[in-house]
Amino acid sequence: MNLPKVYEPEKYESDIYALWEKGDVFKPENRFGNKGTFSMVMPPPNANAPLHVGHCLFVTVEDIVTRYARMQGKAALWLPGADHAGFETWVVYEKRLEKEGKSRFDYSREELYQQVWDFVADNKETFFQQFRALGASCDWSRFTFTLDEKVVRTAFNTFKKLWDDGLIYRGERLVNYCTKHRTGFADIEVAYEDATTPLYYMQYGPFVVATTRPETKFGDTAVAVHPDDERYKDMVGKTVTVEGVNGPFEIMVIADEMVDMSFGTGVLKITPAHSFDDWEAAQRHNLPAVRVIDHDGTLNERAGRFRGMTVLEARKAIVAALKEKNMLIKVDEHYQNRMGKCYKCGTIIEPMLMEQWFVDMDRLAKPAIKALEEKRIAFHPESKRKQLIEYLQNLRDWNVSRQIAWGIPIPAFQNVDDADDWIYDERVDQEIIEVDGKTYHRDPDVFDTWFSSGQWPFVTTNYPDGDDFKKFYPTNLMETASDILYPWVSRMIMLGLYVTDEVPFKDVYLHGLVLGPDGQKMSKSKGNVVNPVEQLEKFGADALRLGLITNAVAGANQPYTDVKATGGRNFCNKLWNIARYCEEKIGDTKDLNREPNPQTMADHWILWKLQQSMQAICDALDTYRFGEAWDTVYHLVWDDFADWYIEASKAELNLSVLAYGLETILKLVHPFAPFVTETIWQTLAWEEGSFLATSQWPTPPKGSADEADAFEQLIGVVQETRALMVELNARGRTLYYKDAPLINDNAELIKRLAKVAAVKEVTDGQGVRLTQTRQQVWLDVDNDTLQRYGSLLQERLQETRSRIAQLEGRLGNNSYVDHAPKVLVEQSREQLADAQAALETISAQAQKYGITL
RNA sequence: GGGCGCUUAGCUCAGUUGGCUAGAGCAUCUCGUUUACACCGAGAGGGUCGGGGGUUCGAGUCCCUCAGCGCCCACCA
Numbered sequence: 001m002n003l004p005k006v007y008e009p010e011k012y013e014s015d016i017y018a019l020w021e022k023g024d025v026f027k028p029e030n031r032f033g034n035k036g037t038f039s040m041v042m043p044p045p046n047a048n049a050p051l052h053v054g055h056c057l058f059v060t061v062e063d064i065v066t067r068y069a070r071m072q073g074k075a076a077l078w079l080p081g082a083d084h085a086g087f088e089t090w091v092v093y094e095k096r097l098e099k100e101g102k103s104r105f106d107y108s109r110e111e112l113y114q115q116v117w118d119f120v121a122d123n124k125e126t127f128f129q130q131f132r133a134l135g136a137s138c139d140w141s142r143f144t145f146t147l148d149e150k151v152v153r154t155a156f157n158t159f160k161k162l163w164d165d166g167l168i169y170r171g172e173r174l175v176n177y178c179t180k181h182r183t184g185f186a187d188i189e190v191a192y193e194d195a196t197t198p199l200y201y202m203q204y205g206p207f208v209v210a211t212t213r214p215e216t217k218f219g220d221t222a223v224a225v226h227p228d229d230e231r232y233k234d235m236v237g238k239t240v241t242v243e244g245v246n247g248p249f250e251i252m253v254i255a256d257e258m259v260d261m262s263f264g265t266g267v268l269k270i271t272p273a274h275s276f277d278d279w280e281a282a283q284r285h286n287l288p289a290v291r292v293i294d295h296d297g298t299l300n301e302r303a304g305r306f307r308g309m310t311v312l313e314a315r316k317a318i319v320a321a322l323k324e325k326n327m328l329i330k331v332d333e334h335y336q337n338r339m340g341k342c343y344k345c346g347t348i349i350e351p352m353l354m355e356q357w358f359v360d361m362d363r364l365a366k367p368a369i370k371a372l373e374e375k376r377i378a379f380h381p382e383s384k385r386k387q388l389i390e391y392l393q394n395l396r397d398w399n400v401s402r403q404i405a406w407g408i409p410i411p412a413f414q415n416v417d418d419a420d421d422w423i424y425d426e427r428v429d430q431e432i433i434e435v436d437g438k439t440y441h442r443d444p445d446v447f448d449t450w451f452s453s454g455q456w457p458f459v460t461t462n463y464p465d466g467d468d469f470k471k472f473y474p475t476n477l478m479e480t481a482s483d484i485l486y487p488w489v490s491r492m493i494m495l496g497l498y499v500t501d502e503v504p505f506k507d508v509y510l511h512g513l514v515l516g517p518d519g520q521k522m523s524k525s526k527g528n529v530v531n532p533v534e535q536l537e538k539f540g541a542d543a544l545r546l547g548l549i550t551n552a553v554a555g556a557n558q559p560y561t562d563v564k565a566t567g568g569r570n571f572c573n574k575l576w577n578i579a580r581y582c583e584e585k586i587g588d589t590k591d592l593n594r595e596p597n598p599q600t601m602a603d604h605w606i607l608w609k610l611q612q613s614m615q616a617i618c619d620a621l622d623t624y625r626f627g628e629a630w631d632t633v634y635h636l637v638w639d640d641f642a643d644w645y646i647e648a649s650k651a652e653l654n655l656s657v658l659a660y661g662l663e664t665i666l667k668l669v670h671p672f673a674p675f676v677t678e679t680i681w682q683t684l685a686w687e688e689g690s691f692l693a694t695s696q697w698p699t700p701p702k703g704s705a706d707e708a709d710a711f712e713q714l715i716g717v718v719q720e721t722r723a724l725m726v727e728l729n730a731r732g733r734t735l736y737y738k739d740a741p742l743i744n745d746n747a748e749l750i751k752r753l754a755k756v757a758a759v760k761e762v763t764d765g766q767g768v769r770l771t772q773t774r775q776q777v778w779l780d781v782d783n784d785t786l787q788r789y790g791s792l793l794q795e796r797l798q799e800t801r802s803r804i805a806q807l808e809g810r811l812g813n814n815s816y817v818d819h820a821p822k823v824l825v826e827q828s829r830e831q832l833a834d835a836q837a838a839l840e841t842i843s844a845q846a847q848k849y850g851i852t853l
Numbered sequence: 854g855g856g857c858g859c860u861u862a863g864c865u866c867a868g869u870u871g872g873c874u875a876g877a878g879c880a881u882c883u884c885g886u887u888u889a890c891a892c893c894g895a896g897a898g899g900g901u902c903g904g905g906g907g908u909u910c911g912a913g914u915c916c917c918u919c920a921g922c923g924c925c926c927a928c929c930a
Contacts, residue, residue: 006892192927199930211930224930260929268930277928328860338927387857391926486925519865537927550878551866555858557924563879570892619869627867632876646889720895726884726896755887755895803874814909824872832875 002684003583007576009540010461011780012679017132019682022230026139026695028077028472030695035073035272038190039472040066040505041210041457043480043488044081044146047120048089051130053514053532053548053560054481055520059134060545060627061511062479067671068477068621071697074718077472078138079460080131082124084146086407086449087189091181091344093406102403108203112405117147130533132762135541135674137693142468146452147408154459156451158499162422167360167498170401170422175399177352178342179297183403184356187396188487191343199335201264202329205242205251206235210264212337213271215314217244218302222250222270223282229266245321246304251588254285262701273353279670288471289353290741297350308412311350356401357410357445360563364494365392371493371503381555384485391486392494407446414441434779454491457504464500478505481514482555512557514548519559530560542673544566549672552627571634572676578642582662586655586826592686596660598703599796601746602648603657604782605711606702609640610664629678630672637665651749659686664698681790710742714750716773717743721754724768727792728785734758736766736778743775746800760804769845771796771838790797793842797853802837 020026028037036440044056054362062078070076087842093116097103104112124145131138144151162168175184196214207223225232225242236255241248258281259268272282272289282289293298301307306314322328340349369392371377372385379385401410409428416439423440427433431442452459457475461468474496478489489508493589494503515521516528523848535544539562546568552558586592598604613636620629641661663686670692672678680691701776727733735756738741745752747759756779767780768789781789810816817825845853 003889005890015890106930113862134864209930213930259930263929270930275928275930277930280928320900335928381858390856394927441869553867556866561865561879563865569888573889573892576895577890579889584889623869625867625869628869631867635877643891647894650887656911722895729884731884736890752887758890806874812908813910817910819910820872827872 001478002577003580003680005572005577005580007573007679009542009572009675009677010537011815013133013135013541015681016675016678017135018377020137020678020691021140021691023691023694025691026078027141027835028075028139030073030075031070031446031694032073036075037077038066038069038074038079038477039461039475040079040477040479041460042078042080043478043484044083044087044134044144044453044456046085046128047082047145048085048092049123051127051532051556053530053535055131056134056532056535056544057511057548057552058479059136061133061509062138063134063136063545063674064549064621064626064671065477065479065604065624067693069675070137070693071667071670071695073696075471077142077468078136079142079144079468080128080136080138081456081460081780082127082146083150083449084406086122086402086446086523087183087185087325087344088449089120090404090406093183101686107304109405116406117152124182133536133541134545138816140339142460142679146449146456149520150462151409151452151455151459154455155408155447156426158455159411159451161445161499164768167363168357169360169605170355172353172355173358173399174197174273174276174351175354175356176294176340176349177354178345178347179295179350180345180347181342181404182295184352184354184399184401185342185349186399190340190349192338192340195337195339196333197335197339199336199837200322200461200813201329201331202322203243203329204267204269207232207240207267208329209267209269210267210332211275212335213267213301213315214318215303215306215311216274216292217269217273217318218271218299218304219271219273219290220269221272221282221287221290222252222254222266222285223357224254224256224259225266225272226259226261226377229255229259230263238269240849243277243325243327245306245325245327246662247255250578252287254281254287256284258282270699273680274351279351281444282559291295291353291497292345293350293352294507295352297594311348317497320483339680356399357412357443359398359451360602361395361397361494364498365395367497368392368490368494371497377493377505378498380507384482384508384510384555388485388490390843392490392754397726398448400451401443402447402448404448405447408452410443410447412443415439416442417442427777437751445721448488450491451744453488454495455499457492458500465850469785473500474502477507477509479509479511485510488844505625510555511552512555515559516561517561518642530562535562535565539565539569539574540675542572542676546571546630546673549626549630552630554624564744568673571638572673573734574638574642575665575673576680578637578646578665579662579684581646582658583684585653586659589655592659593656594659594686595656596701597656598707599654600652601707601711601714602645602652603654604703604707606640606645606657608705608708609636609645610661611697611700611703613640614664614668614698621671621726633665633668633672647753648711648749651752662699664701666692666824668806677806700711713742713774714746717770717775717777718750718754720772721750721756721777723790724770724779725754725756726790728768728779730779731782732757734780736760736780737764738762738764738776740775740777743777765848771840771841771845774834774837786851789849790846792845793851794853797839797846798840800835800842804832804835804839805818807835 066078235253270278273291406545461473543565547564616632678692765778767778770777
């Protein structure tokens, strides 16, 4: 025997993976004639962090899809990559510097870039070794990093195209700004949090205004009231004098619909440079914007004696000053507010007036919305489509400038003598360039990371002239996490349509979060983080994959406990032992014919089961119902093949069907658990030099439906016999039958499956009658057990009567008989006949033994 | 404030167009050391599918409503 008793994944997995790589198994090729292509680009993981369980889930899902497509004969491309993750990585790296007592300001931009590059290179390496350990069948030769030359080039080209089309502009706008990281953000990078902040009512010239931010009053350029507000009608359009903490100043009163009359006093101070609402109001009323807060988060010279204080310090000091001057009317300490915070460090985001590059989202979003409405992309789950459309409809222009060193430099230069003169130039390795005798200075900023990763599907396939682009674009599937639907998926659709005129993918499958064992989002502080490397070592890659895919449903979060991987491991071991059994039976049989030649009922039955299951598995996989597909495979292998077919084969052995069955289940399991199946395949060595990974997905076999049905009936007899034996404590009894060719022809098989002492034919019933099969079968018992049989019959009788009543009711209802499909009505009639026959049997048995029911 | 989703056995969750005598895994209980497997085998118990109403011959599935939970988006100072 070649296979040891227990499957030990660590002994085989790395060798198997090496074998696949050596065999070029992951190259997209049509291996069985032209069966078309399948393509998917891996969502590039951030190259800055260790592997987490979420990665394992997406690797599993994507690998299943790819292996399935590959086995169907498609040229299956799964293209791997890694993301420099601009800001994300930057944060990680800054933390490291901080630990060493250094800061980004100790280095030049070029030095920093190089340091981060080295840091990321190290990380990438371990990371993708772990992906290999999980069995990821992606084509590593096509690996793309978001800072690769071709990505940078494409980002430049797209920027140029946007520039030429007037879709990108440089403008002074309010930007979400983190004063700790000193960079601006896109709207989507701001995390809002509920907070209770004091609401200060302060004297403001003739008004009282309510504000949470008294420190911004030095940037006020107007006071606003509602146009319908009778209280202040006379004031609108006038200029009023306000006594401030730094002395008096004059300010205009405007009327604007934005003001909520019922909030506070109905008077709102307008600070265009530090509030999004106010900025918009300022645009409507042509108000100037005055900066008060500097990039380091402190107040500037406009604040007079408060200059140099941080926002929070200044707020305190100003409130104290107002109090002193009796200008603080009251304070609402319980005001419920929402505060924008930096999603990385939690620093309160300051809306800051800055010059940045903005992308006109209105014009980019429109074609995307159209494509979504026309269903040119399918979503799993479908509900995400509507959410995405609504998101796209409400987009503001996208700030793509980031004030960090780690990223793709923006290829734009500014005339040193004319601040409004910007030119596009790709010589980003130089700080100063000369063009037409004029001197230009490079924009020090880099692109938002989503600007480059938003172009991922066509960048990686080498738009516009690459062979991969021609062959594999648009890609078939985008599989990614639900929580990056907005920042990533939406941008790929917009930029894909803009650059290539085609949607970048036809299907979007979104997986949910893998939660901790407690059902909460994993976090270090909660201590519920599952370490996937530990799980891998403990259970093996297949087991972890199976654990993650069990019950997986699109878009749904799932808690992870190692009970799941345990189940996966047990399955692998089961499969392993199935193979051991088959190998032992088949042995060294020369010229083994794996074309199934069904002889017995069980042969026909297992072929029929395989056929049914294959249909269900394909249906589920084709619609990305992975949990369901796996459930079907699992029960086919364990219940049908192992528990019934193999057990039956111990009585009647048919090598061709046994071998065919094993080969087929190995193929069906392979996408889910590639290592154990390939290991078995290689050990069996039925085909010299072949890989299960590149074998052809099985086609449904043919079997006799009648024979299969006969075996189903036999299963019924066996199951009821077993149950009766357990319930009546009648082990080791003889089974009698009458007028039952099915039993007669399969006495040995039944004896074995039902674990009875003997199966004998008689002219009349010898003991307790099986009531739930159509066969006439009895189990012999002694007198003591008849007592128990009575109560058992009682239960059966009640069940059967209520069943009959239910079915009679249904069939007595003309509406049902008229409206329901004929098949169903016919089925009901059969069920009723069966139930009535069972009732007769029960009564007859009761009468025979004098049991009163 | 808007949107999306969830509520089904002790636990974690399936249940595609309405046809279900409502399933799985784990857990529980009973039996079993049968020569592929104790990471096993056989069997059992356990649910008025969150509450209420409606449509329908038929509702876990569709509609309305109430309650609880979760997530996302939004500029109320």
